Amino acid sequence: MEAKKENGGIIPGPTNPMVTPLLTDLYQFTMAYAYWKAGKHQERAVFDLYFRKNPFGGEYTVFAGLEEVIRFIANFRFTEEEIAFVRESLTDSCEDxxxxxxxxxxCFDVEVYAIPEGTVVFPKIPLLRIEGPIAIVQLLETPFVNLINYASLVSTNAARHRNVAGKSKTLLEFGLRRAQGPDGGIGASKYCYIGGFDATSNVAAGKLFGIPLRGTHSHAFVSSYMGLDEILDKSLRRKDGSSTCEDFVSLVQTWLSKIQWSNSLRGIFGETNQSELAAFISYAQAFPNKFLALVDTYDVMRSGVPNFCAVALALNDLGYKAGGIRLDSGDLAYLSCEARKFFCAIEKEFGVPEFGKMFITASNDLNEETIDALNKHGHEIDAFGIGTYLVTCYAQAALGVVFKLVEINNQPRIKLSEDVSKVSIPCKKRSYRLYGKEGYPLVDIMTGENEPSPKVGERILCRHPFQESKRAYVVPQRVEELLQCYWSGISDKARENLPPLKAIRERCITQLELMRPDHMRRLNPTPYKVSVSAKLYDFIHFLWLNEAPVGELQ
Amino acid sequence: MEAKKENGGIIPGPTNPMVTPLLTDLYQFTMAYAYWKAGKHQERAVFDLYFRKNPFGGEYTVFAGLEEVIRFIANFRFTEEEIAFVRESLTDSCEDxxxxxxxxxxCFDVEVYAIPEGTVVFPKIPLLRIEGPIAIVQLLETPFVNLINYASLVSTNAARHRNVAGKSKTLLEFGLRRAQGPDGGIGASKYCYIGGFDATSNVAAGKLFGIPLRGTHSHAFVSSYMGLDEILDKSLRRKDGSSTCEDFVSLVQTWLSKIQWSNSLRGIFGETNQSELAAFISYAQAFPNKFLALVDTYDVMRSGVPNFCAVALALNDLGYKAGGIRLDSGDLAYLSCEARKFFCAIEKEFGVPEFGKMFITASNDLNEETIDALNKHGHEIDAFGIGTYLVTCYAQAALGVVFKLVEINNQPRIKLSEDVSKVSIPCKKRSYRLYGKEGYPLVDIMTGENEPSPKVGERILCRHPFQESKRAYVVPQRVEELLQCYWSGISDKARENLPPLKAIRERCITQLELMRPDHMRRLNPTPYKVSVSAKLYDFIHFLWLNEAPVGELQ
Known part of the structure; x- marks a missing residue:
């Protein structure tokens, strides 16, 4: 998609070329026509984009998807073909x-204010405030919500997995095959990286976003081998290139026998699966510098681990260092501990330094709960490969992001509902995060656009937007304005540049670490407080009474 | 993406241009390299693609995603840029x-046999059988699984929603904003249409696939109006063009007053919300032939429905017929019944034929359960608009599609597991659906490639693949071979053409109707039986014993 110039320079089109102005609901066009027909289409509207409830039973959300939104509006134009299709779809004799x-x-007459991507965010606080001609902003609703909903959900899911796994573990996203469509997969890789994952298996995402890639081999690779006679070229060159071992297969077999009859390992295994051994040797010949083997195709402790160790020790003789094993089934806690004992015994018995620290990766339908259970049982896993539950957000497959009109022609608008949590907070607003003495964020507060901002050291009343009795005075030690201008169209306003992916990831990690730990608990976390100023509170309730019909009891 | 010629003609590239040969897991490339290095890459392999368990607690699945798979392989080629990236990713000094x-x-040396898209399918039976050089077929695993997993899942979800809603209701897919990314949304629209939905709100999907589009207006449209004085041009031309009503607003107001003071409706409502009335009038002026109003912005029965009826009756005076209402909150069963009563009262009171049959659409977080509950309560809803729960498959966000090696160089392969349900069924196989006297499918059976096919009227033993005691004789009245050739590369084999979307949808609807009703129940359905021939059964168990290590009790 073609890039356009505005005051901040060239912004490329959306990552997915299918993100066009037609990626919206038909009613955005019927409304646009009705606005146009009524001569109302240029009226200046302000919409807030926000969500009502944190996902996964937690009390925090990671905001993501902003870059794609900005790339979308920076390049928002209809082609003739698209216009022809809209005309065909609005059959009702619409005027030319x-x-x-x-x-x-x-979108050069539109302005977008947003919280920086990668920020920890909370319900009701606008993630984006969009201002512009009502007919245009309305067309943006569906793609904006689409681009932010899943991005924020899966980043949050990744952050929660990181939280339960701990900082020291390596987290690998393996979800492409189970993702909801091709860019469900590509998006998952990008946003899991933002949420704190270390790498992905998804090559396309590696290429698009520069995310580190990981991967070794599958069960099919192991079972594609029938036996050692399939290895035609048995040689392997030493790492330093000084010579070549002509029969690497025999070297491995010798090691296998040594392990089998060693003092500490005698009796643990008998004859290992020879097709598995052939597969491991073959893989080691292809990747001697990063030999990492999947050890559960036949039997982890009676075949996979001994076969792996024999190959790893033979590689060690030639100056290479093996990468580790992957477990993909069974009792991962138990098997990782058994494998660790086996590695440590080898280190001791054969004097191979660091062999006991061999890297153990585990996969197989992992999620927050199973990792938590593994932690409770005790395990020796160094890396978790997580797929289905992570990328499809299995525990909660959507975040309820909404896009609500809060002002038109400088008149505040409110959307009422019998369900108080669905009443919108009217007015063009500002939002601030107030920090306490210990450096933790204490509360987010929304104010009217023209109210003075909260000041460091000055007491301010923070009110729950809907519950009269919930309010608290706060004396902030630091005040952070949340909404920044990310798109100012052709106006002169300065706008933030879109940071690179690594910077967004860093922001996310830093933000998560900044939170008070009780908000971040997996179970029964403390809700973070979200509030409005006293003035905004009064105005909301004035408007509410004004718009709501008075009932009659009969 | 460029199209290539093979024996069946030109096949265009995947709908989403992001579906490239790099949309795969890194380990497919590391394995390809290891196969190549070992001189094994050209070995002829057979893989089965299947799933292990029906989704959503049901006993059936709709197979979808085949067209995208074939479009992908028909155009499978690496660009130089992609090859450079793979080289960079496989750091371990791979050979040039x-x-x-x-x-x-x-993929011109690959063959793909598949069940036709839109067929009702069951666990363990291969949906696809892929044959070709092992290194190439391995590269296809991830994109194939990705393209079929979500497609089949969401088609099945749509079919389940149709099943509970009933044939007479209109089903609208409204999920784009809550879908998992842009083509989560586009894919959902396509595959929900296959599963039996009637239309979508997603304009891009309408353009790409020719799916009927639906949509009217949102709450924001209603609340963007402040009052009747905003309507500058008050006129509306009669439908027949014979004259123009110069003050349509007054005509509506007159009708509102007539309704309010009519014998049967007196006392139901007082003053309606005037900004809502202005929005409705304005929308009707834009779309007089399809005036459909969202009636719950302020109060359904005290404002939305009376306002709608006043506009609808004024339109009726000018020769137009209003389209109906949409309810998006509250007790949908109750409100739809109240609205229906109101419409019927108007039909009777003012003698407007068919006004009582006014179309009622309901939306707001609908899913199988809520539609079932609405049916139990009784309601007057004609159409359901379904979003989040449908497109994200909220009840189960992934189908566990797998891709398993079953044969290499004509040698059958089996993948063992301590979990019997995860043991793969070896050999290149054929599959058949056997039909009984009443026309229902009775059982699916897999046989070895070269076994004689089951014959109509001939008794055949169908065995559970893993449980010895589960077996039954069947005398089929009709035998249907399930796997058809959909991709034969450059070989001379005839292949099936890819049917148009409407034909796939028709197939799906017909297939679902063909099933015995007890398999289709929402709760506690009867499992449909899946079996193997006696010969294949014996062979599976021979191979299993051969490959499994013998344990030692200590």
Whole structure:
């Protein structure tokens, strides 16, 4: 997609070329036509994009998806073909002038204020505030919500997995095959990286975003071998290139026998699976510098681990260092501990330094609960490979992001509902995060656009937006304005640049560490407080009474 | 993406241009390299793609995603840029020859046999059988699983929603904003249509696939109006063009007053919300032939429905017929019944034929359970608009599709597991659906490639693949071979053409109707039986004993 110039320079189009102005709901076009027909389409509207509830039973959310949103609006233009399709879809004899209007629109009269991508965020606080001609902003609703909903959900899911796994573990995203469609997979890789994962198996995501890649081999590779006679070229060159071992297969077999009859390991295993051994040798010949083997195709402790160790020790003789094993089934806690004991015994018995620290990766339908259970049992796993539960957000497959009109022509608007949690907070607003003495964020507060901002050291009343009795005075030690301008169209306003992915990831990690630990607990976390100023509170309730019909008891 | 010629003609590339040969796991490349290094890459392998368990607690699945798979392999080629990236990712000094090999590969030496898209399918039976050089077929695993997993899952989810809603209801897919990424949304629209939905709100999907589009207006449209004085042009031309009503607003107001003071409706409502009335009038002026109003922005029965009826009756005076209402909150069963009563009262009171049959659409977090509950309560809803729960498959966000090696160089392979349900069924196989006297499918059976096929009227023993005691004789009245050739590369084999989307949808609807009703129940359905021939059964167990290590009790 073609890039356009605005005051901040060139911004490329969305990562997925299918993200076009047609990626929206039909009613955005019917409304645009009705606005246009009524001469209302240029009226200046303000919409807030926010969510109502943190996902996964937690009390925090990671905000993500902003870059794609900005790339989308920076390049928002209809092609003739798209306009022809819209005309065909709005069958009701719409006037030609409307399609001329569509032909001319872009987002250069729109402004987008947003919380920086990778920030820890909370319900009700606008993640984005979008201002512009109502007909145009309305067309943006669906793609904005689509681009932010899943991005924020899966980043949050990744952060929660990191939280339970701990900082020292390596986390690998392996979800592409089970993701909801191709860019469900590509998006998952990007946003799990933001949420704190270390690498992905998804090559396309590696290429698009520079995310580190990981991967070794599958069960099919192991079972594609029938036996050692399939290895035609038995040689392997030493790492330093000084010579070549002509029969690496025999070297491995010798080691296998030594292990089998060693003092500390005698009796643990008998004859190992020879097709597995052939597969491991073959893989080691291809990747002698990073030999990492999947050890559960036949039997982990009676075949996979001994076969792996024999190959690893033979590699060691030639100056290489093996990478480790992957477990993909069974009792991962138990098997990782048994494998660790086996590695340590080898280190001791054969004097191979660090062999006991061999890297153990585990996969197989892992999620927050299973990692938590592994931690409770005790395990020796160094890396978790996580797929289905992570990328599909199995525990909660959507975040309820909404996009609500809060002002039109400088008139505040409110959306009422019998369900108080669904009442929107009117007015063009500012939001601040107030920090306490210990450096933790204490509360987020929304104010009217023109209210003075909270000041460090000055007491301010923070009110629950809907519950009269919930309020607290706060004396902030630091005040952070949350919404920054990320898109100012052709206006002169300075805007933030889009940071690189690594910077977003760093921000996310730092933000998560900054939170008070009780908000971050996996079970029964303390809710973080979200509030409005006293003035905004009064105004909300004035407007509410004004708009709500008075009931009659009969 | 460029299209290539094979024996069946030109096949375009995947719908999503991000579906490239790099959309795969890194380990597919490391394995490809290891196969190549060992001289094993050209060995002929057979893989089965299947799932192990029906989703959503049901006993059936709709197979979808085949067209995208075939479009992918028909155009499978690496670009130089992609090869450079793979080289960079496989850091371990891989030999140049491998990248020359990658440069030359395509899928013209691969064959794909598949069950037709839109067929009702069951666990363990291969949905696809893929044959070809092992290194190439291995590269296809991840994209194939990705393209089929979500497609089949969401088609099945759509079919389940149709099943509970009933044939007479209109089902609308409204999920784009909550889908897992942009083509989570586009894929959902396509595959929900296959599963039996009638239309989507997603304009991009409408354009790509020709799916009917639906949509009217949102709450924001209603709340963007402040009052009737915003309507500058008050006129509306009669449908027949014979004259123009110069003050349509007054006509509506007159009707509102008539309704309010009519014999049967007196006392039901007082003053309605005037900004809502303005929005409805404005929308009707834009779309007089399909005026459909969202009636719950302020109060359904005290404001939305009376306002709608006043506009609908004024339209009726000018020769137009209103389209109906949409309810998006509250007790949908109760409100739909109240609205229906109101419409019927108007039909009777003012003699407007068919006004009582006004179309009622309901939305708001609907899913199988809530539709079932609405049915139990009784309701007057004609159409359901379903989003989040449908497109994200909230009840179960992934289908466990797997891709297993079953044969290499004509040698059958088995993957063992301590969990019997994870043991793979070896051999290149054929599958058949056997039909009984009443026309229902009775059982699916897998046989070895070269066994004679089951014959109509001939008794055949069908065995559970793993449980010795589960077996039954069947005398089929009809035998249907399930796997058809959909991709034969450059070989001379005839292949099936890819049917158009509407034909796939028709197949799916017909297939679902063909099933015995007890398999289709929402709760406690009867499992459909899946079996193997006696010969295949014996062979599986011979191979299993051969490969499994013998334990030693200590």
């Amino acid at each position: 002038g409307f399609f001329d209007y569509l032909r001319g629109i872009d | 020859g491998f990248f020359d090999y990658l440069r030359g590969i395509d």
